[in-house]
Amino acid sequence: MSTGRLPLEDYQRYGRQMILDGFGLEGQLKLQKASVAVVGAGGLGCPALQYLAAAGVGKLGIIDHDVVELSNLQRQILHTQERIGIPKAVSAAEAIKQINSRVEVVPITSALLPTNALDLLEPYDIILDCTDNAPTRYLLSDTAVQLGKPLVSGAAQKYDGQLCIYNYGENGPCYRCLFPKPTAPELAGSCAEVGILGVVTGIIGNLQALETIKIITGLHEGKASLLIFSALSTPPFRSIKLRSKRPTCPACGVEGQKVGRISETDYVAFCGGDRPDWVSKGMVVEGRTEYRITAKEMRHVLQSSPTTRLIDVRPPVEYGICHLPNSINVPLNELVADPTSFVKIDEELETYFVCRLGNDSQLAVDALRSAGGKGIIKDVVGGLRAWSKDVDPDFPVY
Numbered sequence: 001m002s003t004g005r006l007p008l009e010d011y012q013r014y015g016r017q018m019i020l021d022g023f024g025l026e027g028q029l030k031l032q033k034a035s036v037a038v039v040g041a042g043g044l045g046c047p048a049l050q051y052l053a054a055a056g057v058g059k060l061g062i063i064d065h066d067v068v069e070l071s072n073l074q075r076q077i078l079h080t081q082e083r084i085g086i087p088k089a090v091s092a093a094e095a096i097k098q099i100n101s102r103v104e105v106v107p108i109t110s111a112l113l114p115t116n117a118l119d120l121l122e123p124y125d126i127i128l129d130c131t132d133n134a135p136t137r138y139l140l141s142d143t144a145v146q147l148g149k150p151l152v153s154g155a156a157q158k159y160d161g162q163l164c165i166y167n168y169g170e171n172g173p174c175y176r177c178l179f180p181k182p183t184a185p186e187l188a189g190s191c192a193e194v195g196i197l198g199v200v201t202g203i204i205g206n207l208q209a210l211e212t213i214k215i216i217t218g219l220h221e222g223k224a225s226l227l228i229f230s231a232l233s234t235p236p237f238r239s240i241k242l243r244s245k246r247p248t249c250p251a252c253g254v255e256g257q258k259v260g261r262i263s264e265t266d267y268v269a270f271c272g273g274d275r276p277d278w279v280s281k282g283m284v285v286e287g288r289t290e291y292r293i294t295a296k297e298m299r300h301v302l303q304s305s306p307t308t309r310l311i312d313v314r315p316p317v318e319y320g321i322c323h324l325p326n327s328i329n330v331p332l333n334e335l336v337a338d339p340t341s342f343v344k345i346d347e348e349l350e351t352y353f354v355c356r357l358g359n360d361s362q363l364a365v366d367a368l369r370s371a372g373g374k375g376i377i378k379d380v381v382g383g384l385r386a387w388s389k390d391v392d393p394d395f396p397v398y
């Protein structure tokens with residue numbers, strides 16, 4: 001039996017869970033003492049944070065560099081219309097305070113990077129990966145291994161989701177044990193590119209909160225498994241038992257650490273092509289800036305340089321929805337298959353690529369350069385979305 005005591009009103013607030021077998025006052029005191037870092041306050045992070053706060057986790061760190069947008073509200077349920085434009089970490093912290101004012105909330109509005117990950121995550125007992133990109137997944141996994149903390153990882157796209165706890169229990173595997181090599185960039189589209197049903201992120205984010213509460217209260221049996229959810233399948237859940245950590249894993253294997261120092265590792269380069277759109281949000285991704293141009297700079301170029309060609313690499317159906325005047329449409333798949341037959345190499349011409357979000361356009365730059373293109377070949381950071389935000393608010397965003 002526990003000798004601890006809760007503030008009087010907490011017996012009322014948490015009574016419904018405290019009377020559960022195996023939970024009790026002990027479980028509630030453990031939650032109160034626990035600290036959890038949630039990286040990403042988006043589709044997964046919002047529901048996870050909501051339930052962790054409601055359940056009475058003592059301290060919640062929220063790390064997200066992004067701001068709330070209208071397109072987030074379909075699934076990022078802690079944010080509101082009134083808070084569009086403010087940092088997600090701050091918006092989520094405000095929402096949590098309204099649910100449970102006694103939770104200590106630490107909003108961090110910078111991105112998690114190799115240079116700050118160890119420092120930012122060290123103060124917490126458990127880490128939640130609620131992000132949406134491969135470089136951050138590997139960064140989080142390596143950091144969790146180095147800090148010796150469990151990593152409760154969620155992922156969701158389209159109608160599907162996954163849940164796994166890494167670096168936990170007796171010899172539990174890390175993310176690198178399961179995925180030693182990153183998914184080919186062309187297969188790893190973002191939610192903005194491939195779509196997401198909001199409630200799917202709700203299901204996976206809630207499961208992340210559930211597993212976290214089980215770990216904190218001692219209700220988790222400590223066996224590693226990968227839960228796969230597919231909303232359109234019957235039954236929708238499948239669970240795969242996982243092996244122990246791989247002895248040869250470069251991060252957590254018994255043969256010793258072979259991955260480099262986290263702060264010096266270029267996770268973006270490791271994961272390849274489809275870079276997260278961090279540049280437009282103030283994060284410089286090394287080695288790319290000379291081939292990139294902002295939307296505002298693009299407007300200036302279009303107004304002042306007659307030797308400019310602007311190539312829109314979206315699929316024709318998207319080009320048909322909206323496009324910039326004088327842009328020509330060469331879909332990325334056609335361009336990559338045979339770059340110079342679609343875009344003749346001409347050093348006298350300045351060539352600019354644009355797409356919806358500024359990811360495919362980088363691949364287009366790479367394709368043309370690899371095919372021998374020289375001179376000014378650049379792409380628009382943040383794509384047409386940045387154009388709408390920074391240059392022409394009347395340009396449609398979809």
Ligand SMILES: Nc1ncnc2c1ncn2[C@@H]1O[C@H](COP(=O)(O)OP(=O)(O)OP(=O)(O)O)[C@@H](O)[C@H]1O
Nearest residue numbers: 040041042043063064065066111112131132136192
């Ligand atoms: N390295 C990182 N550090 C901090 N937050 C991150 C990092 N990588 C991703 N995130 C955050 O993780 C969240 C992922 O959530 P989600 O995919 O639902 O949102 P989104 O990126 O706003 O969506 P969309 O792709 O529709 O714009 C985002 O808020 C994003 O800013």
